[in-house]
Amino acid sequence: MTNQSPNQPSQPPRILIFGAGSVGCYVGGRLMSGGAEVVMIGRPRLRQVFDESPLVLTDYEGFHFETQLGPDLFTEDASVAADADLVLVTVKSAASAEAGKTLAKYLRPGTPVISLQNGISNVETLRSQLPDARVFAGMIPFNVLQKTPGHFHHGTEGHLMAEKHACLEPFLSAFESCGLALELREDMTSVMWSKLLLNLNNPINALSNVPLLEELSDRNYRLCLALAQKETLALLDMAKIDTVQLTAIPMSLIPKVMSLPNWLFQRVAQKMLAIDPIARSSMWEDLEAGRPTEVDWINGEVVKLANSLGKKAPANQRLTELVHACEQSRRRWAGDELLRELRSASR
Numbered sequence: 001m002t003n004q005s006p007n008q009p010s011q012p013p014r015i016l017i018f019g020a021g022s023v024g025c026y027v028g029g030r031l032m033s034g035g036a037e038v039v040m041i042g043r044p045r046l047r048q049v050f051d052e053s054p055l056v057l058t059d060y061e062g063f064h065f066e067t068q069l070g071p072d073l074f075t076e077d078a079s080v081a082a083d084a085d086l087v088l089v090t091v092k093s094a095a096s097a098e099a100g101k102t103l104a105k106y107l108r109p110g111t112p113v114i115s116l117q118n119g120i121s122n123v124e125t126l127r128s129q130l131p132d133a134r135v136f137a138g139m140i141p142f143n144v145l146q147k148t149p150g151h152f153h154h155g156t157e158g159h160l161m162a163e164k165h166a167c168l169e170p171f172l173s174a175f176e177s178c179g180l181a182l183e184l185r186e187d188m189t190s191v192m193w194s195k196l197l198l199n200l201n202n203p204i205n206a207l208s209n210v211p212l213l214e215e216l217s218d219r220n221y222r223l224c225l226a227l228a229q230k231e232t233l234a235l236l237d238m239a240k241i242d243t244v245q246l247t248a249i250p251m252s253l254i255p256k257v258m259s260l261p262n263w264l265f266q267r268v269a270q271k272m273l274a275i276d277p278i279a280r281s282s283m284w285e286d287l288e289a290g291r292p293t294e295v296d297w298i299n300g301e302v303v304k305l306a307n308s309l310g311k312k313a314p315a316n317q318r319l320t321e322l323v324h325a326c327e328q329s330r331r332r333w334a335g336d337e338l339l340r341e342l343r344s345a346s347r
């Protein structure tokens with residue numbers, strides 16, 4: 001497609017995944033399963049895994065796909081970005097600037113780039129490094145867990161979203177064909193903040209050291225989440241940022257639902273609890289692997305928003321501090337202890 005307008009592909013578009021870990025390998029592999037031409041850029045440790053075993057994808061609805069990833073399909077060599085018609089950036093937030101710098105060396109001018117990352121500021125970071133590309137916000141609502149090296153499991157519901165732009169339309173059929181629909185939307189600021197409201201559970205899940213289902217079944221952890229979400233919703237209201245509904249329950253009601261007693265929560269939030277029992281947050285994975293977490297790009301964004309409005313966000317500030325402490329000490333928190341800690345910070 002090198003000499004074609006990206007709006008009129010005459011051959012399958014080439015989709016590049018930059019930063020193939022959990023999300024990148026899953027989305028990239030899923031696109032391959034639907035017949036798309038995909039190349040993934042990732043680290044040597046996964047290259048070694050794929051030298052010995054296939055990429056395996058599964059999901060909570062019984063999807064199963066396996067494929068061999070030769071060095072032409074999963075590589076450490078970023079120069080393959082020169083052939084990309086679309087780039088999906090799937091690195092963790094701390095790696096966005098470096099990813100943008102590397103991509104800037106190779107991408108053709110005007111190449112669309114979608115940030116499929118959590119947080120709010122990754123798009124701006126990528127845009128500042130990629131002035132000649134067209135960088136769009138994207139959102140991945142579901143959980144991907146690496147069950148064993150090279151086996152990526154999609155554990156919760158939801159579909160992909162990205163900013164509405166004509167240059168992304170030619171790629172929609174590739175997503176449709178593999179069963180991972182991509183919805184283009186005009187309200188991505190609201191979508192990103194709404195996803196962030198859900199991601200406020202990431203530090204709580206990471207600090208709990210139990211799977212998402214077990215953590216959300218404990219009212220004390222849910223009350224911690226409700227505290228962080230209420231604080232954020234009030235700030236979003238002041239900043240005149242709307243939310244959108246990403247789950248069966250409207251965003252503004254989620255803190256109330258989180259606060260329900262267990263017996264009622266189990267009934268009201270049945271769909272929300274349709275989580276694979278082994279699924280955990282990506283922040284738990286980071287802590288477990290001894291990597292720095294994305295807490296500054298999640299709860300830290302709420303603190304930044306509060307500062308910009310001359311306000312405070314004590315629950316989110318404290319969660320940020322506790323996760324940073326945990327990056328060093330690996331101390332984990334029981335639900336009642338964490339709730340006491342956040343309540344006392346919010347007083």
Ligand SMILES: NC(=O)C1=CN([C@@H]2O[C@H](COP(=O)(O)OP(=O)(O)OC[C@H]3O[C@@H](n4cnc5c(N)ncnc54)[C@H](OP(=O)(O)O)[C@@H]3O)[C@@H](O)[C@H]2O)C=CC1
Pocket residue numbers: 018019020021022023024041042043090091092093095098099102116117118119140141142143144145281282294
């Ligand atoms: N996992 C999940 O369930 C979900 C994750 N997200 C979001 O998606 C984004 C990606 O998360 P996730 O897939 O879990 O992260 P991972 O850490 O699993 O994957 C990112 C991969 O990119 C690699 N990488 C970083 N920089 C480069 C580079 N310059 N060149 C090549 N490879 C690079 C990383 O290697 P290294 O570690 O060595 O740097 C890592 O292997 C995050 O923003 C996350 O919050 C959103 C929804 C769900």
Ligand SMILES: CC(C)(CO)C(=O)C(=O)O
Pocket residue numbers: 118140141142143144156198199202280281282283
């Ligand atoms: C899907 C979800 C919300 C799971 O916690 C996530 O975004 C993450 O793990 O980062």
